[in-house]
Amino acid sequence: MVSDHPARVPGDVPPGSRVPARSAVRAWVYDRIIAGMTATWYRQVLERLPDGARLLDVGIGTGAALARCADVVRAKHLAVVGLDIDRDYLARCRDALGRAGLTGQVSPVLGSVYDHRGGPYDAVYFSASLMLLPDPVAAIAHVASLLAPGGRLFSTQTFHHRRSPLLERAKPLAQHVTTIHFGRVTYEHEFRKAFADAGVELEELVTMRSTRRSSYRLAVARAA
Numbered sequence: 001m002v003s004d005h006p007a008r009v010p011g012d013v014p015p016g017s018r019v020p021a022r023s024a025v026r027a028w029v030y031d032r033i034i035a036g037m038t039a040t041w042y043r044q045v046l047e048r049l050p051d052g053a054r055l056l057d058v059g060i061g062t063g064a065a066l067a068r069c070a071d072v073v074r075a076k077h078l079a080v081v082g083l084d085i086d087r088d089y090l091a092r093c094r095d096a097l098g099r100a101g102l103t104g105q106v107s108p109v110l111g112s113v114y115d116h117r118g119g120p121y122d123a124v125y126f127s128a129s130l131m132l133l134p135d136p137v138a139a140i141a142h143v144a145s146l147l148a149p150g151g152r153l154f155s156t157q158t159f160h161h162r163r164s165p166l167l168e169r170a171k172p173l174a175q176h177v178t179t180i181h182f183g184r185v186t187y188e189h190e191f192r193k194a195f196a197d198a199g200v201e202l203e204e205l206v207t208m209r210s211t212r213r214s215s216y217r218l219a220v221a222r223a224a
C-alpha cells in the first residue's frame with residue numbers, strides 16, 4: 001500500500017562521492033542532541049512488550065537509543081527490525097548495534113515505512129518519528145496492517161500545550177542548522193485525529209514528563 005508515497009529513501013549516491021566526515025558528523029550531532037532523551041522513551045516502551053516480541057522500529061536512526069536499552073532487548077529476547085531512510089544514520093546504527101552485542105537481535109533495514117512489507121509484528125514503535133512523516137495517517141494505517149492479532153502500535157514524542165507560531169517557524173530552522181529533522185510542532189488534537197483518520201484506536205496517551213509548555217508522551221494504539 002501507499003507505494004507512491006513521497007517519503008522515499010533519498011536517491012543513490014555514487015560510491016566515493018560522499019564526504020565521510022560530514023556523514024559521521026551528522027550522526028554524531030544526532031546522538032548528542034537526541035539519543036539520551038529518547039533512550040528513556042525506548043526503555044518505557046520495550047518494558048511493556050511481551051517476551052519474544054517481534055518489533056518494527058520505524059525510524060531507528062543511529063540506533064543509539066535502542067543500544068542503550070540492550071539489557072531489555074536481550075532479557076526479553078526481542079527480535080527487532082529497525083527501519084530508516086537515512087544511510088548515514090544506519091551506518092552508525094550498525095556500529096552501535098555491534099558494540100552493544102545486538103546484531104543477532106536487531107536488523108537495520110534501509111527503507112521507508114510506506115514501502116515496508118515485513119511482519120507480522122507484535123509491536124510497531126515510532127520514537128520521535130511519527131509526526132515528522134509527510135503523511136502520518138497513511139503510515140499509521142499501513143503499519144497497523146502489519147500487526148499480528150493483538151499487536152500494538154506505540155509512539156513516543158513531544159507535545160506542545162499551546163499553539164506556538166514562533167516554534168512552528170523555528171523548527172525548520174533548527175533542522176537546517178543541526179541536520180536533524182525535528183518534525184512539526186505537535187498538538188494533542190492533531191495527534192488524536194491522525195489515529196482516528198487511520199481507523200486505529202488510541203488506547204492510552206500517557207505523560208512521561210511535563211513542563212509548562214510541553215510534555216513527552218507515550219501513546220499505545222491497536223488496530224480497530
Ligand SMILES: C[S@@+](CC[C@H](N)C(=O)[O-])C[C@H]1O[C@@H](n2cnc3c(N)ncnc32)[C@H](O)[C@@H]1O
Pocket residue numbers: 007008034035038039058059060061062065083084085086089111112113114126127128129132133181182
Ligand atoms: C528524530 S529521529 C528518531 C530516531 C530514533 N527513533 C530515536 O528516537 O532516537 C527520526 C528518524 O526517522 C527517520 N525517518 C524519517 N522518515 C522516515 C520514513 N519515511 N521511513 C522510515 N524512517 C524515517 C529519520 O531518518 C530519523 O532517523
